[in-house]
Amino acid sequence: MLKFSGLGDELSLIFLLLFVFCANFAFADDQLRYLVDLQGVHGQRIGTATLTQAVRTQPGIQVSLKLSGLNPGLHAMHIHEFAKCAPPDFVSAGAHFNPSGAHHGQSSPVQPHPHAGDLPNIEVLGDGTSHAVVTNPYLTLSDGPFSVFSNGGTSLIIHAGVDDMETDPAGNAGARIGCGEINRVTL
Numbered sequence: 001m002l003k004f005s006g007l008g009d010e011l012s013l014i015f016l017l018l019f020v021f022c023a024n025f026a027f028a029d030d031q032l033r034y035l036v037d038l039q040g041v042h043g044q045r046i047g048t049a050t051l052t053q054a055v056r057t058q059p060g061i062q063v064s065l066k067l068s069g070l071n072p073g074l075h076a077m078h079i080h081e082f083a084k085c086a087p088p089d090f091v092s093a094g095a096h097f098n099p100s101g102a103h104h105g106q107s108s109p110v111q112p113h114p115h116a117g118d119l120p121n122i123e124v125l126g127d128g129t130s131h132a133v134v135t136n137p138y139l140t141l142s143d144g145p146f147s148v149f150s151n152g153g154t155s156l157i158i159h160a161g162v163d164d165m166e167t168d169p170a171g172n173a174g175a176r177i178g179c180g181e182i183n184r185v186t187l
Contacts, residue, residue: 031052031053032052032053032141032142033050033051033052033053033141034050034051034141034148034182034183034184035048035049035050035051036048036049036050036051036156036180036181036182036183037180037181038067038156038158038178038179038180039085039087039178039179039180040069040087040177040178041087041088041089041090041176041177041178042087042088043087044069046067046068046069046070046158046178047065047066047067047068047069047130047178048065048066048180049063049064049065049066049156049180050063050064051063051141051148051182052064052141053140053141053142060135060136060137060138060139060140061135061136061139061140061141061148062133062134062135063077063119063133063134063135063136063156064131064132064133065122065130065131065132065133065134066130066131067122067124067129067130067131067132067158067178068128068129069128070124070128070129070130070158070177070178071124071128071160072124072125072126072127072128073123073124073162074121074122074123074124074161074162075121075122075123075124075130075158075159075160075161075162075177076119076121076158076159076161076162076163076173076174077119077120077121077122077134077156077157077158077159077163078096078097078117078118078119078156078157078159078163078173079096079097079116079117079119079136079139079148079154079155079156079157079182080093080094080095080096080097080117080154080155080156080157081093081094081095081096081097081098081117081151081154082094082151082152082153082154082155083152083153083154083155083181083182083183084155084181085155085179085180085181087179089175089176090155090157090176090178090179091176093155093157093176093179096117096118097116097117097139097148097150097154098116098117099116099145099146099150100116116136116138116139116146117136117139117154118136118163118165119134119136120134120135121162121163122134122158148182149182149184153181153182153183153184154182155179155180155181155182156178156179156180156182157176157178157179158176158177158178158179159173159174159175159176159177160173160174160175160176160177161173161174161175
């Protein structure tokens with residue numbers, strides 16, 4: 001049992017407990033996070049995406065979006081093979097990131113599917129904003145063939161239309177209207 005002989009001992013114990021609590025809190029977060037700035041077809045900033053991998057040793061990422069200035073409705077979103085976003089058409093980003101040579105879309109009747117870079121459609125609200133959060137179980141922020149940093153990096157593309165989740169090569173998603181180069185800048 002602890003006995004306190006004065007106020008100094010009580011303060012020491014409080015500081016010790018506070019230190020232990022803060023140390024546990026600081027080291028409990030074993031996440032990897034990367035910030036992606038997104039631009040529109042005229043080079044204007046349309047928002048950000050935060051890519052998070054919950055545990056460093058397991059694949060799968062979460063993409064948290066903060067977008068504005070887009071047309072309302074559903075929009076396709078994919079990870080593309082190059083970290084190049086040259087407006088206005090963003091073809092510099094290449095095709096979908098697809099290290100396994102799979103077919104496009106979760107609903108594709110052809111195996112294997114989907115592309116590693118396939119992401120769910122996102123909804124843009126009537127005011128042109130989106131705060132969507134989507135996940136991808138195939139990608140990683142660590143090293144390896146399914147890393148978004150493979151071959152010098154990738155890009156996040158937002159399309160004008162909705163992804164039908166089955167048509168090769170890109171789900172009839174329409175024009176590329178937003179792009180963000182995925183780089184190694186850590187939050």
